[in-house]
Amino acid sequence: MAALDQKSPNVLLQSLCCRITGKxxxxxxxxxxxxxRVIGSNYAPTIERDEFLVSEKIKKELLxxxxxxxxxxxxxxxxxxxxxxxxxxxxxILYLLLSLCEDPRKPSSRVGxxxxxxxxxxxCDAHSTPFYYARPQSLSLSYPERSVLAAHxxxxxxxxxxxxxxxxxxxxxxxxxxxxLTGSGAQPVTDPARGSxxxxxxxxxxxxxxxxxxxxxxxxxxxxxxxxxxxxRQRRDGDGxxxxxxxxxxxxxxYVFQGIDGKFIKMCAPExxxxxxxxxxxxxxxxxxxxxxxxxxxLHNKVRKYTDSRSLDRAFGLVGQxxxxxxxxxxxxxxxxxxxxxxxxxxxxxxxxNVGVDSNLTLRRxxxxxxxxxxxxxxxxxxxxxxxxRKGGELASAVHxxxxxxxxxxxxxxxxxxxxVSHPILNFLYRWIYDGELEDTYHEFFVASDPTVKTDRLxxxxxxxxxSMIPSFITMDQARKVLLIGKSINFLHQVCHDRTPPGKIxxxxxxTDSPKDxxxxxxxxxxxxxxxxxxxxxxxxxxxxxxxxxxxxxxxHLQAMRRYLxxxxxxxxxxxxxxLKPELARAATTLYQHNLxxxxxxxxxxxxxxxxxxxxxxxxxxxxxEVSPGDTGWDVFSLDYHVDGPIATVFxxxxxxxxxxxxxxxxxxxxxxxxLTDIWKSQMCNAKLLKSMPExxxxxxxxxxxxxxxxxxxxxxxxxxxxxxxxCSWDELWNKVQQAQDLDHIIAAHDVFxxxxxxxxxxxxxxxxxxxxxxxxxxxxxxxxxxxxxxYRSALEELQLxxxxxxxxxxxxxxxEWGVTAEQEAAENKRVQEFKDTIPxxxxxxxxxTHFYQGIVQEFxxxxxxxxxxxxxFLSFRLDFNEHYKARDPRLRPSLGATRGRRSSNI
Amino acid sequence: MASAANTNMNAVRETMDVLLxxxxxxxxxxxxxxxxxxxxxxxQGINPEAxxxxxxxxxxxxxxxxxxxxSTSQG
Numbered sequence: 014m015a016a017l018d019q020k021s022p023n024v025l026l027q028s029l030c031c032r033i034t035g036k037x038x039x040x041x042x043x044x045x046x047x048x049x050r051v052i053g054s055n056y057a058p059t060i061e062r063d064e065f066l067v068s069e070k071i072k073k074e075l076l077x078x079x080x081x082x083x084x085x086x087x088x089x090x091x092x093x094x095x096x097x098x099x100x101x102x103x104x105x106i107l108y109l110l111l112s113l114c115e116d117p118r119k120p121s122s123r124v125g126x127x128x129x130x131x132x133x134x135x136x137c138d139a140h141s142t143p144f145y146y147a148r149p150q151s152l153s154l155s156y157p158e159r160s161v162l163a164a165h166x167x168x169x170x171x172x173x174x175x176x177x178x179x180x181x182x183x184x185x186x187x188x189x190x191x192x193x194l195t196g197s198g199a200q201p202v203t204d205p206a207r208g209s210x211x212x213x214x215x216x217x218x219x220x221x222x223x224x225x226x227x228x229x230x231x232x233x234x235x236x237x238x239x240x241x242x243x244x245x246r247q248r249r250d251g252d253g254x255x256x257x258x259x260x261x262x263x264x265x266x267x268y269v270f271q272g273i274d275g276k277f278i279k280m281c282a283p284e285x286x287x288x289x290x291x292x293x294x295x296x297x298x299x300x301x302x303x304x305x306x307x308x309x310x311x312l313h314n315k316v317r318k319y320t321d322s323r324s325l326d327r328a329f330g331l332v333g334q335x336x337x338x339x340x341x342x343x344x345x346x347x348x349x350x351x352x353x354x355x356x357x358x359x360x361x362x363x364x365x366x367n368v369g370v371d372s373n374l375t376l377r378r379x380x381x382x383x384x385x386x387x388x389x390x391x392x393x394x395x396x397x398x399x400x401x402x403r404k405g406g407e408l409a410s411a412v413h414x415x416x417x418x419x420x421x422x423x424x425x426x427x428x429x430x431x432x433x434v435s436h437p438i439l440n441f442l443y444r445w446i447y448d449g450e451l452e453d454t455y456h457e458f459f460v461a462s463d464p465t466v467k468t469d470r471l472x473x474x475x476x477x478x479x480x481s482m483i484p485s486f487i488t489m490d491q492a493r494k495v496l497l498i499g500k501s502i503n504f505l506h507q508v509c510h511d512r513t514p515p516g517k518i519x520x521x522x523x524x525t526d527s528p529k530d531x532x533x534x535x536x537x538x539x540x541x542x543x544x545x546x547x548x549x550x551x552x553x554x555x556x557x558x559x560x561x562x563x564x565x566x567x568x569x570h571l572q573a574m575r576r577y578l579x580x581x582x583x584x585x586x587x588x589x590x591x592x593l594k595p596e597l598a599r600a601a602t603t604l605y606q607h608n609l610x611x612x613x614x615x616x617x618x619x620x621x622x623x624x625x626x627x628x629x630x631x632x633x634x635x636x637x638x639e640v641s642p643g644d645t646g647w648d649v650f651s652l653d654y655h656v657d658g659p660i661a662t663v664f665x666x667x668x669x670x671x672x673x674x675x676x677x678x679x680x681x682x683x684x685x686x687x688x689l690t691d692i693w694k695s696q697m698c699n700a701k702l703l704k705s706m707p708e709x710x711x712x713x714x715x716x717x718x719x720x721x722x723x724x725x726x727x728x729x730x731x732x733x734x735x736x737x738x739x740x741c742s743w744d745e746l747w748n749k750v751q752q753a754q755d756l757d758h759i760i761a762a763h764d765v766f767x768x769x770x771x772x773x774x775x776x777x778x779x780x781x782x783x784x785x786x787x788x789x790x791x792x793x794x795x796x797x798x799x800x801x802x803x804x805y806r807s808a809l810e811e812l813q814l815x816x817x818x819x820x821x822x823x824x825x826x827x828x829x830e831w832g833v834t835a836e837q838e839a840a841e842n843k844r845v846q847e848f849k850d851t852i853p854x855x856x857x858x859x860x861x862x863t864h865f866y867q868g869i870v871q872e873f874x875x876x877x878x879x880x881x882x883x884x885x886x887f888l889s890f891r892l893d894f895n896e897h898y899k900a901r902d903p904r905l906r907p908s909l910g911a912t913r914g915r916r917s918s919n920i
Numbered sequence: 921m922a923s924a925a926n927t928n929m930n931a932v933r934e935t936m937d938v939l940l941x942x943x944x945x946x947x948x949x950x951x952x953x954x955x956x957x958x959x960x961x962x963x964q965g966i967n968p969e970a971x972x973x974x975x976x977x978x979x980x981x982x983x984x985x986x987x988x989x990x991s992t993s994q995g
């Protein structure tokens with residue numbers, strides 16, 4: 014025995030299986046597996062390990078069977094067993110024998126206890142603990158047909174008095190190949206009532222094949238069966254023979270639970286509910302109860318229909334599939350419960366229900382047992398209703414919305430479904446943020462990609478958020494970050510041609526955890542999901558910015574824009590203007606780009622611009638705008654900066670056109686400054702020369718006054734543009750770019766910068782009138798330059814003639830002749846007089862110019878004051894610092910007061 | 921040594937006899953070999969409850985098999 018003890022339980026079990034079924038090892042594999050499972054799952058016994066108790070029970074059992082002599086014999090044997098002390102687990106083997114005990118006369122005593130155990134176990138089985146279902150009492154090995162089972166049970170009970178009653182004469186008695194009841198002695202059939210009960214019970218199970226023969230073991234039916242079984246049944250079933258029995262209803266209900274029409278309870282299509290045929294006589298309470306139970310069937314049908322219709326629909330997508338799978342899982346557990354109920358019903362049918370009303374399936378009992386499953390099904394049905402027509406992230410949102418309930422069971426259920434449903438979404442997400450790949454055949458993920466977009470617009474247009482597909486447990490902020498991460502990776506690959514494997518970008522965060530674990534991340538409180546996304550976001554963005562700065566010199570280009578297109582490089586611009594001046598003064602149609610490009614290169618080489626990197630300088634170019642008739646070179650000249658590749662993502666086409674507009678404006682303002690410098694230069698040069706012509710002093714004074722007025726205006730304008738517009742915005746931009754965490758920040762900052770410059774330089778649509786005035790001022794300046802030029806030209810001509818005249822006079826006097834003849838003097842006087850006559854004309858022309866100019870400036874000032882931009886108001890104060898214009902124009906006064914009043918009221 | 925083993929064997933045999941008798945009293949339907957297997961399993965600490973249920977199911981299964989065989993052979 015000691016040697017045998019070393020055999021493992023499995024080997025023993027297998028030989029046991031072979032022994033009992035009488036078959037070879039290969040044939041019993043199925044049963045063996047079952048046995049191992051049952052033994053394994055019920056390892057700990059539920060009874061107390063007390064030998065004494067067990068032996069007392071055995072004695073009681075024997076006494077119950079009226080076998081006092083046997084009881085005494087057992088006591089004797091038990092004592093012997095105790096004295097031998099070979100066994101360690103005496104109670105165990107005794108218990109085993111007891112539970113295998115077959116009382117030939119009272120076969121169903123055991124069944125009663127099964128029923129009780131079953132009834133205890135069921136309420137907790139109703140939750141989803143599959144192992145409980147494996148409770149051996151209620152499972153048959155292979156779910157044989159009901160009839161077969163019934164027949165065999167009848168035989169195994171050893172109550173085969175049936176044949177003697179002649180109910181199934183067909184098969185007749187034959188020798189049983191199996192000797193189950195080895196110990197049972199021959200006992201006479203003394204229980205006709207039992208036979209009749211079985212005869213009654215079998216046809217009800219609706220199985221003609223129930224004609225399978227009861228084996229012809231010697232009839233062992235004990236004398237005292239339950240009396241008058243059919244009577245008992247009838248009493249329990251209720252009142253009046255015409256009504257359906259409750260048992261039949263229970264059977265019906267069990268079918269209805271699976272969505273199959275029963276005998277009495279049928280699907281009523283127009284009302285969409287299960288109804289008992291109204292003609293069937295039935296008392297009201299039973300009718301009500303069964304209607305309530307039938308709801309379960311209806312709910313089941315609803316869920317079932319949804320999963321059936323969806324599981325074939327491939328376009329429903331992965332999220333939908335996993336939703337269906339989770340529903341299936343729930344349904345499977347529900348079916349498990351149903352199978353347990355069915356098994357119970359069979360046990361009842363087979364054993365008879367003589368154990369008493371306590372342990373039978375009744376409608377009320379069903380009502381209690383199916384309470385929890387019903388709530389679950391209800392939740393599922395509601396979920397199915399709510400999720401109708403949704404897919405992908407939307408579906409996950411819908412499920413998530415149902416998880417916000419106070420009921421912990423429901424919450425757990427929904428949470429479970431949610432974890433399954435969100436699994437594919439999480440898979441998408443990880444593929445996207447770690448590899449930048451979008452494998453979303455059914456458009457379920459919340460990042461959408463537009464395949465028609467070319468790589469140059471990849472950053473701006475290719476990827477977008479599908480708002481409806483963002484699951485509600487992912488915030489908008491997270492979704493945006495997720496979008497940005499994947500976009501950055503794709504940008505690196507496709508635009509920057511950066512072939513760094515994603516693993517290197519994210520050294521640490523490419524974590525090992527499976528999506529299964531991560532499914533919990535969505536709902537956790539610690540924000541592990543958030544931190545995961547954040548980490549990926551920081552790493553990826555940082556890497557992208559590094560690549561852009563190092564390999565593509567993004568910041569250098571930004572500075573180049575500032576220096577060249579926004580005229581930051583003063584010496585270069587000035588020199589360029591000097592060189593270009595003769596070219597640009599010509600008509601626009603006579604300009605050639607290659608000439609200008611040559612001049613540009615000369616200017617670069619002569620100034621500090623030459624120290625810039627060639628990478629930047631080679632992008633610098635000249636561009637001629639569209640020529641309209643009458644334009645001079647000044648109107649069409651423009652600098653250009655070529656951008657391509659990744660840089661073009663920041664400096665987009667719109668950005669560049671903005672830059673061009675700003676450049677044109679600045680170029681024009683710069684030219685005004687340049688013109689005024691010229692005007693001042695000529696004034697200084699000519700002032701001394703023309704001192705000899707006192708008649709001109711008035712005109713010249715007028716010129717000086719107007720010029721200084723203009724110089725003041727342009728200086729203030731330049732100050733405003735340079736310091737208040739460009740430098741301030743640039744500083745802001747530079748700070749933002751330095752602190753930027755991702756490319757979007759840089760792009761946004763850059764856009765803000767451009768917008769600010771455009772609006773402050775009066776280039777936006779709001780300040781069109783201001784810009785018009787300013788243009789008019791510029792035009793006046795040019796006109797003034799022309800007027801002054803003609804003035805100086807004629808004055809200098811006159812001066813030269815006079816000097817010549819004097820020289821001639823002096824020369825002749827030296828030659829000893831008369832200095833002048835009368836005609837000569839007359840001609841001279843006449844010419845001088847003519848010249849003097851032109852002076853008032855010049856005067857009036859200048860006055861007119863001044864008048865226009867001042868009118869325009871006053872209008873400009875008025876517009877400045879009424880503008881809402883504070884820096885523009887300050888500009889107006891500076892332009893009119895001594896209230897010169899205010900004194901002249903009464904309109905400036907009230908408007909100033911009005912703005913003040915408005916501003917104070919705003920405060 | 922041999923005698924000790926012998927007495928031990930005797931004791932075991934006696935025990936088995938007693939158990940077989942009890943089994944017969946209780947009408948369990950176990951023959952000697954099945955019983956000895958059961959005893960060994962119990963001695964290894966297997967839950968008797970589960971074991972008994974397994975045995976019942978095995979019987980049920982084999983019965984049903986036989987019944988179906990019978991019916992097919994007759995049909």
